[in-house]
Amino acid sequence: LPGDMQDYSQSIAAVSVFASNFLFWSESGYFSAAAELKPLLHTWSLAVEEQYYIIFPLFMMLAWRFGQRKLVALLGVAALLSLALAQKTVDIEPMQAFFLLPTRGWELLMGALAAVYLVEQRAALNGRLANFASLLGLAMIFSAIFLFSKKTPVPSVYTLIPTIGALLIILTATPGTIVGKLLGSGIVVGIGLISYSAYLWHQPLFAFVRHGMIETPGRLTFVLLSMLTLVLAYLSWRYVEQPFRNRHWLSRRQIFLLAITGSLLFVALGYWSHSTKGFETRYSAEDRELWSIRMVESGNYVRARFDSMKLRNFDNNDKRRKVLLIGDSYAQDLVNAIYESELNQSIQLSTFHISSRCGNLYLKFDFTEHIDYSDLKGCIKKNWYQHDKLQVLMKEADVIWLASNWRVWQAEILPQSIKNIRVDFGKPVVVFGTKNFGDVKIKRLLQYPQSERVSVENLLPERVTSVNKVMQSNLDIDTFIDVSGLLCKSHTVCRLFTEEGKLISYDGGHLTLHGARYYGEQLAEHAIIQRIIRQESVR
Secondary structure (H helix, E strand, C coil): CHHHHHHHHHHHHHHHCCCHHHHHHHHCCCCCCCHHHCCCHHHHHHHHHHHHHHHHHHHHHHHHHHCHHHHHHHHHHHHHHHHHHHHHHHHHCHHHHHHCHHHHHHHHHHHHHHHHHHHHCCCCCCHHHHHHHHHHHHHHHHHHHHHCCCCCCCCCHHHHHHHHHHHHHHHHCCCCCHHHHHHCCHHHHHHHHHHHHHHHHHHHHHHHHHHHCCCCCCHHHHHHHHHHHHHHHHHHHHHHHHHHHCCCCCCHHHHHHHHHHHHHHHHHHHHHHHHCCCCHHHCCHHHHHHHHHHHHHCCHHHHHHHHHCECCCCCCCCCCEEEEEEECHHHHHHHHHHHCCCHHHCEEEEEEECCCCCCCCCCCCCCHHHCCHHHHHHHHHHCCCCCHHHHHHHHHCCEEEEECCCCHHHHHHHHHHHHHHHHHHCCCEEEECCCCCCCCCHHHHHCCCHHHHHHCEEECCHHHHHHHHHHHHHCCCCCEECHHHHHHCCCCEEECECCCCCECECCCCCECHHHHHHHHHHHHCCHHHHHHHCCCCCC
C-alpha cells in the first residue's frame, strides 16, 4: 500500500547512509506498523556495525599511544559502561536501547577483546578445558534461543548469555574439540559461507509475502521461504559476494564508485517514492481515503485531545459536569467520541493516563505478579494513582470514568478497585468496557467495491467477549457501560463501516474520526450518560 511503500522508501534511503537504526527507532511506538511488515528492518544491526566501524578505528588511533595494557583496560571499561547503559535504558526506553550503538557497543567490544586475546594467545586452553568451554558456549546460545521470550529485556545482562556463549566458541572451539568438529563439518561451513547473504534475504522475503497475502501466512509458507532464502543466499554469495572480493575482477576504486553510485540511486529512489506518498496515484480517490486513514489518524489523532487535557484543572464556574477520565488509548478514543458529538457541551473533562499493561486499578494490595516484566519498571515508575494532582482532581470531580483495554485478571478484581475509589474519594465511578472490531486488514477491505463495504463485518474476538462477560457479572448495571454492545449491536459481530461507508476502526482497536463520531452518537443515548448530563446521581 502507498503508506507502506512510503515507509519502505525511507528505509531504502536510510540503509544507504548507515542510518536505518535511527529510522526504525524513531518509527517505533504503540501505533507504528508491525515490525514483521518492514522489509528492511533487519538492516538496523548493519547500521550499528557500520557506525561502530567508523568510530572504533578513530578510538584506536587516539588510544594506541597509551600502550596495549591500557588500551585493553579502556576497551573493557567502555564495554562495561555500554552494558550498564543498556541495562538502565532497556527498562525506560526499550526501543532506544535496542536500536542504538551506545547500548549495543559492548557486544561488539567483546569481540575486540577476544581479538586481542587471540593475537596474544597467552594462555591456550588444554583439550578437556577447551572442550568444556566450547560446549558451554554452545549450550548458552541454545538456552537463549529456547528460553528467551518477548518478555526478556534486550539488550541487558540477559544478553550476556548468548554473547559470552559466542565468545567461548570463538576462543575455544579448536578443530580438536567436539564443537570445533561440528562447526567444521561441510554442511555447517557451507551455511556459514552463505549466512550473510541469507541474513540479507530473509526479512524482505518474509515481509513482502506478508504484504502480498491477505491472511497471515502459515508455518509451511515460512518453511518454504526459509528454503528459498538459502537458495537465493547461495546465488548471491556465488555471483555477487565472490566477484566483489576478487581484486582482479574489480579494483578498490571501482568498488567505491559503484558503492557511491548505488547509494545515490537508492537515496534518489527513496526520495521520489516519499515525495509521491508511495506512488499513491495507483489507487482511486476512494481507495486512497481508505488506506490513508491509518497514516492520517493513527497516533496523533487518537491521543492529541486526551493529552491536551491531562490533569487539567476543573473550572468551578463552568456548569457542566466535572468528569475525570483515567485510562489508556481506549480512554483517548472516548475523549474523541465526546468531542466528535455534542456530549462535550455537557461535560468538562480532565484526563490521566494509566496503561492497560499496568492495570488501571486502585488497590491496597500488590497485584504486580500479573504484569509482564518488560512493563513492570515503567508501571512502578508512573506509580498508578499515586500522583498528588490526580488525587486532588479525584476529590473535585463529580464523577470518575475508567476506560481501558481491560484484561480478564483486571476485570476480576476491578470491583475492589471501584470500592476503594468510592471509599477514599466519595465519588461515583463509571467503567467503560473494552472494544475490538477483529482483524482489520485494509488490503482485504480494498477488494470490496465501495458500495459493498458498508456490509462488511468481523467476529468479535473471544478475548473481548470473555472480558465483557466477567465485567457484566461483576459490576453493577449503574456502573458499567458495555462499549462492545454499543458499537457492535451484537456480542458476536461488529460492523467495520458506518452507514455512510466510513471506516470505524483502522486497526481493530482504535477509532477513526468517523468511528469516534459513531461512538459518541451511541454513547449519548446511554442511560448512564443521560443521567450524568441531567446531573442526576450515579452510583
